[in-house]
Structure formats: C-alpha cells, structure tokens
Amino acid sequence: MKKALISGITGQDGSFLAEFLLQKGYEVHGILRRSSSFNTGRIEHLYFDEWVRDMKQQRTINLHYGDMTDSSSLIRIIQQVQPDEIYNLAAQSHVKVSFDVPEYTADSDAIGTLRVLEAVRILGLEKKTKIYQASTSELFGLVQEVPQKETTPFYPRSPYGVAKQYGFWITKNYRESYGMFAVNGILFNHESERRGETFVTRKISLAVARIKHGVQDKLYMGNLDSKRDWGYAKDYVECMWMILQHETPEDFVIATGEMHTVREFCTLAFKEAGIDIRWEGEGVDEKGIDTATGRVLVEVDPKYFRPAEVDLLLGDPTKAKTLLGWNPTQTPFPELVRIMVKHDLEKVRKMIANR
Numbered sequence: 001m002k003k004a005l006i007s008g009i010t011g012q013d014g015s016f017l018a019e020f021l022l023q024k025g026y027e028v029h030g031i032l033r034r035s036s037s038f039n040t041g042r043i044e045h046l047y048f049d050e051w052v053r054d055m056k057q058q059r060t061i062n063l064h065y066g067d068m069t070d071s072s073s074l075i076r077i078i079q080q081v082q083p084d085e086i087y088n089l090a091a092q093s094h095v096k097v098s099f100d101v102p103e104y105t106a107d108s109d110a111i112g113t114l115r116v117l118e119a120v121r122i123l124g125l126e127k128k129t130k131i132y133q134a135s136t137s138e139l140f141g142l143v144q145e146v147p148q149k150e151t152t153p154f155y156p157r158s159p160y161g162v163a164k165q166y167g168f169w170i171t172k173n174y175r176e177s178y179g180m181f182a183v184n185g186i187l188f189n190h191e192s193e194r195r196g197e198t199f200v201t202r203k204i205s206l207a208v209a210r211i212k213h214g215v216q217d218k219l220y221m222g223n224l225d226s227k228r229d230w231g232y233a234k235d236y237v238e239c240m241w242m243i244l245q246h247e248t249p250e251d252f253v254i255a256t257g258e259m260h261t262v263r264e265f266c267t268l269a270f271k272e273a274g275i276d277i278r279w280e281g282e283g284v285d286e287k288g289i290d291t292a293t294g295r296v297l298v299e300v301d302p303k304y305f306r307p308a309e310v311d312l313l314l315g316d317p318t319k320a321k322t323l324l325g326w327n328p329t330q331t332p333f334p335e336l337v338r339i340m341v342k343h344d345l346e347k348v349r350k351m352i353a354n355r
C-alpha cells in the first residue's frame with residue numbers, strides 16, 4: 001500500500017485530495033496545525049476515533065501535529081510516515097492577507113517548502129519520496145503573455161506570489177541538484193463548496209444565498225474587472241496525483257483555458273438563485289441592481305482593493321492534456337457556479353431552520 005503525506009490536509013484542496021487518495025487505496029497521512037478553534041471541519045468525515053475505525057472497518061486518515069514553520073516537526077513526521085508521496089499544500093494562501101503578514105507568508109510558503117525538501121534529504125529519502133509542490137498562477141502576476149503556459153516568464157505581484165516563486169524554484173533546484181522527483185503543479189484558481197469564505201467566489205456564493213434567504217442586505221466587493229481562469233477543485237486534485245505518476249519529474253500548468261470577470265461570476269451566481277441583476281455606474285460607484293425590485297444588491301468597497309492587483313489570468317493546459325491525459329473541462333464554469341450557489345443556499349436554509 002502506498003503512503004501519502006499531505007501538508008494542508010485541512011484546507012480545500014487537502015480535503016479533496018485525501019478523499020481521492022483513500023479511494024485509490026493509499027494510506028493517507030496529514031499534517032494538522034494547532035488551532036484554538038476546530039480546523040478539521042473539511043475532513044471530519046475522514047477522521048474517526050480509533051474505536052470507531054475498528055467498528056466500521058473504515059479507511060481513515062492519520063493526522064500528525066506539525067507546522068510549516070517548524071522544521072523539527074516536519075522531520076519527525078516524515079521520518080515516522082516514510083511517505084512515497086508528499087503533497088505540499090500547506091500555505092498562507094490568501095493573496096490580500098499576504099500584504100498584511102508578508103514575513104509569515106514567506107516563512108510558511110517559501111521557507112516551509114525548503115523545510116519539506118530538506119527534511120526528505122536529511123532523512124535520505126531522496127530516491128523514495130516524490131514531492132508535489134502547490135505552485136500557482138500568481139507567479140505570472142503582471143502577465144507577460146496570454147495565455148500563460150509553462151514557459152511564460154514569472155512576475156509575481158504580492159508577498160504571496162513572491163514567496164511561492166521561491167517555492168517553485170527551490171523545488172526545481174532540489175530536483176536538478178539531488179535528482180529528487182520534486183515537481184510543481186502551477187494551478188490556476190480552483191474553487192468549490194469547500195472554498196475558504198474570504199476568497200471571492202465563495203464570498204459571492206454565500207452572500208447570494210444569504211441575500212436570497214433575506215439574512216443579508218448587500219454584497220460589498222473589490223475589483224469587479226479582475227479576470228480569472230476558474231476550475232473545480234475536485235478535478236484539480238486528480239491532476240496533482242497524475243503529475244506525480246508521470247514517468248519523468250516535470251512541472252505542469254493546470255487550468256481550464258477559459259477566463260471570466262468577477263462581475264460575471266456575480267451575475268451568474270445571482271441568476272442561479274433566481275435573481276437577475278444589471279450593472280450601473282463605473283469604478284467605485286458601480287452597483288449591481290436587482291432588475292425586479294430596483295434594490296441595490298452589490299456595491300464596491302475600496303477596502304477590498306489590493307496594493308498591487310493581478311488583472312487577468314488565463315492558463316494554457318495543453319501540456320497536461322497531452323502528456324497526462326487530463327481533461328480541463330470536466331466542470332464547466334456555469335456548473336461550478338451552480339454547485340457553489342446550490343450548496344450555500346442549502347447551508348443558509350439549514351442555518352435559519354436551526355435558529
């Protein structure tokens with residue numbers, strides 16, 4: 001039985017990847033960081049106490065306390081688990097927040113990656129353990145070419161992007177220096193019903209659900225013109241695994257090849273909830289108005305603007321399609337919006353019912 005270790009297992013991608021690997025028959029281990037409140041909400045269904053495990057004969061995940069900023073914990077966990085595959089997904093992953101906590105972001109996202117690579121080397125596991133590094137389209141930042149592919153030059157635009165650029169290069173450097181199977185998936189934005197609530201798509205789907213159920217008046221947004229290549233997270237974790245199964249260690253862009261504005265996401269999300277909105281005004285004065293009632297449902301609040309913005313991201317997934325056989329259009333954009341809004345309408349409905 002193959003063993004996989006996932007850092008960031010409690011996050012959006014980590015939870016989907018854990019499910020995927022369990023289904024593939026892996027023994028799955030995850031790194032859990034200490035938190036004063038529960039941070040296992042996305043993986044509770046995969047994690048039972050020992051006695052429940054025995055009773056149900058169910059395959060479960062194994063959790064280990066550790067932190068990306070703590071080398072000793074990473075070395076200890078990797079030594080204990082002796083993983084065949086490490087998926088390094090843990091990160092301070094919020095771009096705007098990285099402007100507020102740049103040093104911590106560099107520590108966890110850049111040096112944290114180095115710590116994982118070094119731990120594997122210190123433990124002499126270079127030939128046994130394959131490493132997947134969660135790289136990002138934020139590396140392209142101020143885009144030098146449209147669409148972006150594996151050869152497009154990087155120009156990160158945030159402390160997060162800069163930290164992830166270090167993570168990208170140190171992964172490649174350890175591959176070239178020590179012959180390790182250490183690879184980057186350069187993933188474009190991917191969303192789901194498990195997406196963190198402060199990322200734009202989930203912020204919208206939750207607000208739409210609350211507005212529909214009458215428990216929120218308005219949605220305040222940042223840059224509505226921003227364009228992203230949005231895919232479904234569940235499809236993307238499969239590709240992480242495929243990248244590690246490829247015969248040679250290579251970096252891959254993973255994207256849908258389709259781009260939409262934040263405004264389009266909003267319009268479609270409201271439509272899913274049966275609300276048609278039209279847009280009036282420009283810049284900070286732009287408003288999304290309910291065409292049926294004339295109520296203002298969306299306004300712009302400059303506090304959500306970023307010191308430096310990434311205006312557009314559009315990926316070219318040709319390499320992943322050709323070499324890995326990955327299908328980038330499994331979940332088309334309207335379907336992604338539908339999944340998220342449907343989920344949040346039900347979530348808010350239940351919340352109200354339980355009051």
Ligand code: NDP
Pocket residue numbers: 007008009010011012013014031032033035039066067068069088089090091092093094108134135136137186187188189190191196
């Ligand atoms: P999330 O923010 O949902 O999850 C991040 C995970 O990292 C959580 O499990 C979090 O723990 C953990 N974590 C954060 N800091 C530390 C730390 N210091 N030590 C240990 N664990 C830590 O991110 P996603 O699942 O969306 O993304 C996964 C990875 O992929 C990230 O590295 C992200 O930067 C990258 N990425 C994401 C994309 C996307 O569109 N989703 C696109 C491209 C790259 P906790 O639950 O306790 O907060």
Ligand code: GDR
Pocket residue numbers: 093094095096135136137138187188189190198199200201203220221222223224226227228262304305306309310
């Ligand atoms: P991003 O995702 O920065 O691309 O990083 P996010 O959803 O935060 O922003 C996407 C775009 O929407 C604009 N925007 C807003 N964003 C947020 N969060 N809140 C708002 O109110 C809002 N209004 C407009 C942003 O300015 C931006 O242009 C995500 C993360 O998952 C990273 O970890 C990952 O590496 C990249 O995607 C690829």
